[in-house]
Structures are given as C-alpha cells and as structure tokens.
Amino acid sequence: MSKPLTFYIGTAVYYVICVVLAVIFAGPFVWMVSSSLKPPNEIFSNPPILISPNFSLDNYFEVFRQAPFERYMFNSFFVATTVTVVALLLHSMAGYALARLEFPGKRVLFILIISTLMIPFYTILIPLALLVRELGWINTYWALIIPAIPHAFGIFWLRQFFLGLPQELEDAARIDGASRIGVFFYVALPLAKPVLAALAVFFFLANWDSFLWPLVATNRPEMRMVQVGIQSFTGEHGNAWQLIMAASVIAILPTLLLFFGLQRFIVESVKMTGLKG
Template sequence: MTTPDTRRRRARLGLFLLATVLAALTVFPLLWMVTGAFKGPGEVGGTNLLPQSPTLDNFDYVFTQVPFLRYLLNSFFVSAVVTVIALFFHSMAAYALARLRFPGRDRIFLFIFATLLITFPAVLVPLFVIVRELGMLNSYAGLIVPAIFNAFGIFLLRQFYITLPTELEEAAKIDGAGYWRIYFSVILPLSRPIMSALAVFFFLANWNSFIWPLVITGDQELNVVQLGIASFQQQYSGKWEYVITAAAVAAVPTMLLFVFFQRQIVESIKTAGIK
C-alpha cells in the first residue's frame, strides 16, 4: 500500500522527468545550431554534434563577404528605438487607463485589449497602404512607426499600475504634485521591473521581425538581420554552415537578454492577472 509521501515523491519525480525531457527538446536545436557554426563544409548535415575540426572560417565569411554587420546594426537600431518610444507612450496610456477617471475609460481599454485578437496578416495590407501614402516605404520610419503601438504592453502596464497603492499618489497630491509630476516622480520609478520585462519583449519582437521588413523594404541597406538570414538561405542553399552561423550570431542578443532579465520576465507574467 502506497503512502501519501510515496505518491508525492512519485509525482515530483514524474514532473522532474517531464521537465528534463522538455528542457532537452528545447536546448538540443540551440546546441546543434551553435556547434554547427564551428563546423567545416560537409559536416553540418552529420549527426555528430561536436565538430571534427572547429573553425572560425564561417564567422569570417559571414562578416567579411556579406554586409551582415549592417543587418545587425539595422535590427539593433530599429529594435532599440521602438522599445524606448513604445515604453514611454505605453506607460502614459496605461497610467491614464489605470488611475485617471474620465468618461469611456473602460470602453477604451476594452477596445485596445480587443485588438490583441486581430492577427497581423489581417492588417498587413491596410497598414502597407497607409505607410505608402505617408511616404515611409524603404525608410527607417516605415520600420519603426508601425511597430510602436502594442496593446499587450498597455495591458500589462495597466494591470501593474492597478496593483500600486493609491496612498502614494494621495501623498504626492497633498504635497502639491500634479498628474505629470506623479507620473514622472512616483509611477515611473516604481515601474522599473515591469518596464524591464516589457523592454525585453519589445526588443525581441522587433529583433525577430521578418514579414513587415520584407514587405516595405527593397533596399539592401535597410535589411534587418532576419532578412539577412533569409538571403543566406537563398544564396547558399548548399552551404548550410553559413546559414547556421548567421542564425547563431543573430541569436546571441536574444539569449543575453533572457539571461540578464529572466527574473523581470517571470515577475511581469505573475502581475498580468486581470483585476
């Protein structure tokens, strides 16, 4: 007869084995990609993870024979600018929807939240027409401006602001602070954890963007890193070591961001419950 302690130990063991299998399935493609970047011609398709003769020739080719560094800088510039501007405007919108009282506030929030149900392909054509009419095709503005608005950021920040104690704002009002002073001196300093997590989400979303840059840019000087990797697949379809090397280089910033901000990401997800 099994005891409750035995059943709990078996349950923990089963969960541990399941987590181990899921972790292995997640890490294996990444490990294969990283090790493949150091393999020579003809070794990438093999089943052996470790390269027979590690080489840096693939990295040398990627950065010297094609403008891959330019692609990286374009992605970094677009992602950083979108992240900074989006956090600024989203935090103001979320603060107004969470703290200020005005007619139609809840309906506006529901309308913004409902946009999360609309997929990007559904608005791709209208968005392209608007950008074309504004003369932003083949420009950094065309890459940046449409990516600024994100209902998820407003939703997550609003949920966080609702959890803040109202006594802080009341004390600031007693001291004579207005809404702008409260926002900059009280709300923003308290928002650093959630803003850090959102910065990671926004940066990664724009770093991995492919469809929108492909649609509005035709100039190679404006290619982002994902378009650069796609061009590698077209030009070097028989030389997968170059494609894998480019993909490994593009994955480095995303891995670093997760390593440094994983705690903020987990905390932001915990605070996203609807109140």
C-alpha cells in the same frame, strides 16, 4: 514495505523523461553552434561529429564578408530598442491616464483600446503596406518603427499596475506641490519598474524576431532586419549550412544573452501574456 523501491523507480523515470525533453528542446542549440564551427566537408559527416578537430571561427568571418550582417544587426537593434523605449513611455502614459485620472469618455476609450487586441496582423497587413507606401516610408526606419509601437497589450498591463498603486503615495507628492505630470514621472513611473522590465523584454523580443512586416516594408538590402537577412542569406547560400548556422548563431546571440541574463523578466512577461487581468 517496498515503497522505497517504487519511489526510486519513479524518480528514475522522472529524470529520464526530463533529460529526453531537455535534449529535444536544448539539443538543437548545441548542434547549431557545433555546426557553425565546422569546415564545410564535415557538416554532413557520417557519423556526426559534435566537436570538430578542425574547429574554427572562419564561418563567422565569412558570413560578414558575404552579407552586411553588421548592418542587419544594427537595424534590428535600432528598431527593437527604439520601439521598446517609445512604446513603454507612451503605454505608461496611457495606462496611467486610464487608471489614475478621471476624465469624460474614459470607459469608452478603454474599451476601444482593448478591442484592438482582436485585430490580427495579417488583416491589416495590406492596408498598412499601402499606407506606409503612401507616406513614402518604404525602406525607411519610420516604416519599421512607428507601426510597431501602438499595442493595447502594453497599455492594458500598465493600467492594471497603476490601478494597484496606493493613493497615499500620490497624495503625499501632491501636497508637496507636484503637478499631475510630476506625480506620474517622479512617483508612479519609478514604481512601475518591474512591470516595465517585463514589458521591455517582451517588446524587444517581439521586434527582434519580427519577419513578415520587415519583409513587406523593406526591399533594399541595407534596410533588412536580421530575420529577413537570415532568410535571404539562406536563399543565396542554399547548401552552405556552416555559414547559415553561423549567421543563425549571430542572429540569436542577443536574444540568448537576454534569455540567460534576464530569465526572471522573461518568465514574468510570458506569465503576463497568460493571465487575463
């Protein structure tokens, strides 16, 4: 039988396709890092060089000299972290209330919350900008943080999780004299850790990557978030690709670390977005 032969051909084809796709999707990362380490005259060298013999970290120092990238990074860190922490707390509270507590109007509130998922961001962009201007929040962290917190998606997923908690766990705590609020903080919330971790990754990434809203809500350089920082840096250094690539590496470093460190949670959070309750 010639089965082994076709099997080996099949496997070879399989791996060739896999490797080609891997080069397409991961290759650019390598090229980006490689370019960020090159002197300017080697950026477009012909033929292309992967590892320059003159390789150095100069571009990275130069980026920080030419633009306040440490400030951009801080802004993004501060905003993304604050949004994530506050959002997770508020969403778990709301999700818990919708799942485990009985009160009049609950169904209506749930439907109202879920229907906000349909609102696309660009539709509310203009009124939101006007509102933030009215509140005097332009060029403040308030403008970057507060509107990013409400998010029906997080409420929905935490509700789904709390719905699945066994009643006995709560009852036991209630008999020990815990109040409803106590049960939430000491019993329900600690059990939600896996969901919270996946949502945390989702919120952090979304806010780290956000561009259009920070572009609209800020115009002072010191309030720029990192994506806006990258964009404006490109505008000012049109041809200095070695610097732009160094800046880009700086901008994706935290998310890349998150990606490799917490990949399980990232996959979980993507699956969560993909599975409709």
